[in-house]
Amino acid sequence: MAPDYEALELLALRQCGFVATDQAAALGFSGHDWDWLLESGTWISECPELFRLDRVRRTAMDEFAKWCTWFAGRATVSHYSAAELHGLGHLQPRFLHLSVGVPVSAPTRQLALHRCLLAESECEQFGAIRITTPVRTVLDIASGGISQELLNEVVSDGVAIGRLDAHELYRSCESAAVDVAVRVELALTASL
Numbered sequence: 001m002a003p004d005y006e007a008l009e010l011l012a013l014r015q016c017g018f019v020a021t022d023q024a025a026a027l028g029f030s031g032h033d034w035d036w037l038l039e040s041g042t043w044i045s046e047c048p049e050l051f052r053l054d055r056v057r058r059t060a061m062d063e064f065a066k067w068c069t070w071f072a073g074r075a076t077v078s079h080y081s082a083a084e085l086h087g088l089g090h091l092q093p094r095f096l097h098l099s100v101g102v103p104v105s106a107p108t109r110q111l112a113l114h115r116c117l118l119a120e121s122e123c124e125q126f127g128a129i130r131i132t133t134p135v136r137t138v139l140d141i142a143s144g145g146i147s148q149e150l151l152n153e154v155v156s157d158g159v160a161i162g163r164l165d166a167h168e169l170y171r172s173c174e175s176a177a178v179d180v181a182v183r184v185e186l187a188l189t190a191s192l
Contacts, residue, residue: 016061037051103115142183
């Protein structure tokens with residue numbers, strides 16, 4: 001199969017400029033083709049197995065798009081990172097948090113991988129970035145080691161800016177673990 005340069009560029013543009021090597025291989029590209037593209041300056045190597053179309057403008061979302069592309073749709077921005085993207089609280093995570101359905105090793109220490117299966121209804125798609133919904137994000141961080149004070153801030157911010165519906169969040173507690181439900185209900189009470 002001959003390399004499809006147009007399809008490669010279109011794919012990169014849909015993914016904030018990023019393309020994984022396995023995606024490129026499916027479009028007919030081999031190692032020799034990548035060598036030529038890198039030498040021409042059209043593409044740059046971002047990390048092993050990931051390339052970026054050089055002319056695509058860099059944004060604050062690049063790190064999220066980069067790793068969602070690297071994991072080829074098998075990862076979802078979640079937990080503290082999803083809270084940050086949704087504007088919930090001021091958590092300033094040290095790592096980029098991703099949920100993955102199957103166990104995999106993180107290719108860098110910048111990532112915190114959480115193993116969990118997510119339903120489509122628990123995720124939103126923003127271009128190349130798949131992210132947990134605000135409700136799922138709150139449930140995820142409530143099940144972790146976040147302090148009640150910070151969880152209260154996350155929920156309060158979410159309700160205040162309209163990213164969280166208090167009734168929907170309360171209903172989601174019916175299917176959550178008891179300790180998570182109690183923490184979320186406390187946060188909802190504090191936000192009123």
